[in-house]
Amino acid sequence: xxxxxxxxxxxxxxxxxxxxxxxxxxxxxxxIRGNRAYISGHGPQNLDGTITGPLGKVGEEVxxxxxxxxxxxxxxxxxxxxxxxxxxxxxxxxxxRVFGMVNSAPGFTxxxxxxxxxxxLILELYGEEAGQHARSAVGMAGLPLGxxxxxxxxxxxxx
Amino acid sequence: xxxxxxxxxxxxxxxxxxxxxxxxxxxxxxxIRGNRAYISGHGPQNLDGTITGPLGKVGEEVxxxxxxxxxxxxxxxxxxxxxxxxxxxxxxxxxxRVFGMVNSAPGFTxxxxxxxxxxxLILELYGEEAGQHARSAVGMAGLPLGxxxxxxxxxxxxx
Amino acid sequence: xxxxxxxxxxxxxxxxxxxxxxxxxxxxxxxIRGNRAYISGHGPQNLDGTITGPLGKVGEEVxxxxxxxxxxxxxxxxxxxxxxxxxxxxxxxxxxRVFGMVNSAPGFTxxxxxxxxxxxLILELYGEEAGQHARSAVGMAGLPLGxxxxxxxxxxxxx
Numbered sequence: 146x147x148x149x150x151x152x153x154x155x156x157x158x159x160x161x162x163x164x165x166x167x168x169x170x171x172x173x174x175x176x177i178r179g180n181r182a183y184i185s186g187h188g189p190q191n192l193d194g195t196i197t198g199p200l201g202k203v204g205e206e207v208x209x210x211x212x213x214x215x216x217x218x219x220x221x222x223x224x225x226x227x228x229x230x231x232x233x234x235x236x237x238x239x240x241x242r243v244f245g246m247v248n249s250a251p252g253f254t255x256x257x258x259x260x261x262x263x264x265x266l267i268l269e270l271y272g273e274e275a276g277q278h279a280r281s282a283v284g285m286a287g288l289p290l291g292x293x294x295x296x297x298x299x300x301x302x303x304x
Numbered sequence: 305x306x307x308x309x310x311x312x313x314x315x316x317x318x319x320x321x322x323x324x325x326x327x328x329x330x331x332x333x334x335x336i337r338g339n340r341a342y343i344s345g346h347g348p349q350n351l352d353g354t355i356t357g358p359l360g361k362v363g364e365e366v367x368x369x370x371x372x373x374x375x376x377x378x379x380x381x382x383x384x385x386x387x388x389x390x391x392x393x394x395x396x397x398x399x400x401r402v403f404g405m406v407n408s409a410p411g412f413t414x415x416x417x418x419x420x421x422x423x424x425l426i427l428e429l430y431g432e433e434a435g436q437h438a439r440s441a442v443g444m445a446g447l448p449l450g451x452x453x454x455x456x457x458x459x460x461x462x463x
Numbered sequence: 464x465x466x467x468x469x470x471x472x473x474x475x476x477x478x479x480x481x482x483x484x485x486x487x488x489x490x491x492x493x494x495i496r497g498n499r500a501y502i503s504g505h506g507p508q509n510l511d512g513t514i515t516g517p518l519g520k521v522g523e524e525v526x527x528x529x530x531x532x533x534x535x536x537x538x539x540x541x542x543x544x545x546x547x548x549x550x551x552x553x554x555x556x557x558x559x560r561v562f563g564m565v566n567s568a569p570g571f572t573x574x575x576x577x578x579x580x581x582x583x584l585i586l587e588l589y590g591e592e593a594g595q596h597a598r599s600a601v602g603m604a605g606l607p608l609g610x611x612x613x614x615x616x617x618x619x620x621x622x
Contacts, residue, residue, distance in 0.1 A: 239494075239496050240494075241494055241496055241499075241501050242494070242501045242615075242617070243490070244615075247605075249604045249605040251604075251605075252605075253605055254605055254606070254607055254608050254609045255486075255607070256605065256606070256607050257483075257486055257487075257488055257607050258486070258487070261487060261489060264489045264490055265489060268489060277490065277491050277494060278490050278491065278494055278501075279490065279491055279492075279493065279494040279501035279502060279503040279615070280490040280503050280504070281503060281504030281562075281564075281613065281615045282504070282607060283504065283564055283603050283605070283606055283607070283613060284566075284603050284604040284605025284606060285603070285604055286602075286603075286604040299501075301496055
């Protein structure tokens with residue numbers, strides 16, 4: 146439970162499973178097959194699992210700094226889903242692919258600075274070896290519920 | 305041929321291979337390697353393989369209900385490509401990753417309700433075990449030919 | 464070194480590693496695990512590694528032909544990263560998944576014609592067997608630094 150000890154040392158708490166009242170999501174937060182876990186698109190959550198604000202387009206309603214924080218919260222939401230799916234976060238042996246989506250206002254071009262909120266926390270927790278990943282950080286025309294950030298990923302797991 | 309029997313029982317017919325007159329697509333609808341099949345972005349097709357309307361942005365020219373139906377048709381288009389690539393749709397042993405892209409008008413935030421048209425049919429055909437998948441449903445600024453929906457995916461196959 | 468011989472025969476030179484002054488990118492251009500290489504989103508680069516113009520939305524500031532050329536340059540940028548990560552480009556035994564993102568002006572629907580600049584070069588270099596790939600070509604609301612094109616990919620490698 147090394148990763149969870151690190152989270153505790155940082156004072157970070159993982160949120161409960163996603164709650165989206167009135168929105169049906171007929172798929173798995175994490176899909177496991179062999180030594181791979183495919184992680185559904187997640188957004189920033191409150192501790193009770195509901196989506197947290199501010200909502201809207203980054204560069205307009207949401208500032209770059211707020212979006213960076215949303216990306217960090219998205220990392221915690223994904224870790225919460227991985228914890229429930231895997232039992233122990235140490236079972237993630239390598240982060241592989243991170244696809245970072247930013248709900249972007251016209252002219253906003255700092256998507257990487259936003260998604261760094263995710264990458265920085267993953268690297269702090271897992272280190273340069275297991276935490277390293279390939280990444281894209283790109284601008285979307287819209288995201289569910291007006292979330293400023295959504296991130297999907299693929300990781301290698303110990304079987 | 306269990307999946308095809310289910311399709312027939314539902315009265316569903318798979319469309320022919322994609323036809324895009326005047327548009328050159330120098331890649332494979334399905335790329336197979338080992339026990340993985342990578343599925344190119346597909347859209348809603350007519351039975352003759354041409355792209356079917358309505359075209360345009362969801363939330364403007366295309367309603368949420370029409371887009372949900374387009375996502376269902378996209379599932380049939382993908383199943384058609386898988387049938388041609390694999391011979392038997394039962395060879396898909398697990399759906400893994402589904403990336404659902406919705407051509408979104410400003411302010412449209414119900415991308416999950418649209419892509420449910422895809423997920424619901426895959427789960428009905430393959431069941432909760434093989435049909436389960438990780439998913440993102442997000443808003444794009446544009447899609448080829450003005451399609452309202454495009455979906456790419458990765459599945460596990462029996463070798 | 465067959466692929467590099469082909470590049471030389473075509474008069475093509477691979478750019479240096481990406482340089483983005485003032486933009487921190489805390490992730491790997493290529494993430495290798497087992498027989499898979501996950502390739503981060505890349506854009507068109509100058510030989511010195513900086514991002515090359517024209518920048519802006521395809522269909523407005525950037526023409527379809529310029530964007531097709533940007534996609535071709537993006538292929539060279541990715542090959543440069545693969546060369547540094549793998550040592551020899553012949554180690555790529557199969558292209559699997561290509562995700563082509565086009566910074567799209569309202570109404571632009573020719574994303575496939577843009578990303579063909581990438582696919583055509585990969586197929587010319589690797590041939591129909593190893594070079595074949597699944598692909599999506601879609602419209603984004605924004606890309607880092609205003610790049611007209613960004614492409615991420617997954618390939619199989621010899622271990």
